[in-house]
Amino acid sequence: MEGERYKKSPELVEEYLKNHPPFKAPARYLVFKRWDSLLETDEPMAIVFFAAPDVLSGLFTLANFDAVDPNGVIAPMGSGCSSIVSYPLAESKSINPRCVLGMFDVSARPCVPKNTLTFAIPMRRFAEMVQNMDESFLITGSWNAVRNRINK
Numbered sequence: 001m002e003g004e005r006y007k008k009s010p011e012l013v014e015e016y017l018k019n020h021p022p023f024k025a026p027a028r029y030l031v032f033k034r035w036d037s038l039l040e041t042d043e044p045m046a047i048v049f050f051a052a053p054d055v056l057s058g059l060f061t062l063a064n065f066d067a068v069d070p071n072g073v074i075a076p077m078g079s080g081c082s083s084i085v086s087y088p089l090a091e092s093k094s095i096n097p098r099c100v101l102g103m104f105d106v107s108a109r110p111c112v113p114k115n116t117l118t119f120a121i122p123m124r125r126f127a128e129m130v131q132n133m134d135e136s137f138l139i140t141g142s143w144n145a146v147r148n149r150i151n152k
Helices: 010-019 053-064 080-092 123-135 141-150
Strands: 046-051 099-102 117-122
Touching (some): 046 053, 046 080, 046 123, 053 099, 053 117, 053 123, 080 099, 080 117, 080 123, 117 123
Antiparallel strands (some): 046 117
């Protein structure tokens, strides 16, 4: 059988697609900007980090810092684009939005550095995470050891 072979059968793809309708953009355009290029008038819907494992460990831990549920981060199957656009935007509509670990799509992997994955955070959740930073593990010696390795 020809194709990408990310699912075992065409029937499985059909079932998958029943639960994952095509993404509908919230506006005519989706604008991606670097954080340092945002204007005061911009209203980001999500923040996307392209990060190495040590940075991801910090984001992952901070995303779960204030939650009882250990699933504050999800890694759903999908395209690279779905992990930075559709899933984070869907999560932003949730009562308890989760972060999305992604860029596992084998077709998208060559488009990012080999030790890089994505971590997408709905904006409301990002604001909560920022508020938690000063009382979290980020002020501990354990994080300092990781941070020192990141900064090398």
